[in-house]
């Protein structure tokens with residue numbers, strides 16, 4: 001008898017050497033390195049190479065990767081022209097999915113993927129990996145200007161991914177503290193085992209579709225509010241609650257109506273997400289830097305965490321990565337609907353690492369189902385079906 005496990009909970013759908021989670025202890029590591037160590041010492045570029053290649057890079061290979069990424073920051077003229085015609089009200093995640101998918105039209109070469117045994121070595125895989133990771137942040141930043149009717153800011157090849165993202169977003173020289181905070185955010189969001197968007201990427205990748213189709217499938221999947229889209233929902237929720245003294249009644253009302261609290265709970269973690277701990281500290285650092293005055297949103301969030309621990313702690317529901325990332329980005333002055341797009345910029349590294357692992361040892365994903373529909377029945381012509389709908 002085929003067993004059905006809703007949401008595939010506990011089902012191993014792949015073998016992977018990229019990252020590891022212990023959800024009871026709140027541990028996350030990339031390629032064996034604790035996330036806290038990478039957040040304290042690494043850069044997004046170094047962490048990306050670690051995820052892609054499996055080892056911390058040498059100085060020479062990191063420099064060459066950084067140079068390659070920077071050479072690919074500039075977006076194709078035709079993509080920019082296409083973006084000018086997008087509606088200004090369009091969500092940044094829809095923009096990003098469309099732009100990445102359209103980029104694929106400029107880079108043929110997927111036929112080499114049919115030689116599944118050699119695709120880990122081929123130039124196409126490496127070049128497309130660099131191209132996609134390099135393009136993600138500029139696309140997001142360009143859209144911020146274009147949707148307001150301005151020309152985008154040109155990328156700068158003397159800046160890191162995080163610095164260039166802030167530079168293209170604001171048009172100003174990036175502040176070193178903000179740039180480091182953004183870099184840490186990119187590291188924290190870069191990878192997370194077989195989450196929904198990574199699984200979508202693997203399914204698409206397993207058909208030997210182009211990496212642009214793979215990443216576009218992943219971006220669409222990340223956009224949902226039960227996944228990456230939750231960071232935007234968190235800030236809306238905190239605004240709706242309004243103040244710390246409103247939290248208890250608000251939570252009790254939501255739970256009585258069986259509604260979810262955004263940014264809380266995780267399939268893997270039964271304790272506070274280790275990334276939420278780091279992001280929480282980053283918000284505190286930013287608050288301190290600005291004179292120590294807690295704003296209403298952060299105070300409301302702290303109270304919400306406390307009340308949720310009381311009401312939902314017995315179910316293992318604690319803040320996930322989206323809870324404090326939304327608050328941090330908000331404190332950094334980033335528009336709410338761009339939060340999930342920033343998540344996608346970082347996660348492109350993990351998605352592509354998993355894509356490469358998949359195609360190096362590929363078998364198409366094709367699970368089964370348990371049929372619960374009608375037995376075979378006779379077709380009745382429309383004239384004889386009666387009046388019932």
Ligand SMILES: CC(=O)SCCNC(=O)CCNC(=O)[C@H](O)C(C)(C)COP(=O)(O)OP(=O)(O)OC[C@H]1O[C@@H](n2cnc3c(N)ncnc32)[C@H](O)[C@@H]1OP(=O)(O)O
Nearest residue numbers: 226227228230260261262263264265266267315317320322
């Ligand atoms: C980057 C990321 O994707 S992180 C996750 C971002 N998503 C969110 O923040 C949305 C809010 N959270 C959720 O909806 C869920 O916790 C998910 C989708 C993340 C995980 O879902 P699942 O693993 O299927 O957990 P499930 O829904 O079975 O929850 C287990 C129990 O905890 C409760 N629970 C879980 N999360 C929440 C929440 N955020 N608010 C209230 N109750 C919750 C469920 O109601 C359920 O209770 P029950 O056993 O009494 O029925």
Ligand SMILES: O=C([O-])CC(=O)C(=O)O
Nearest residue numbers: 192194195196267268321
């Ligand atoms: O792992 C998950 O289910 C969701 C995810 O991508 C993350 O938490 O970063």
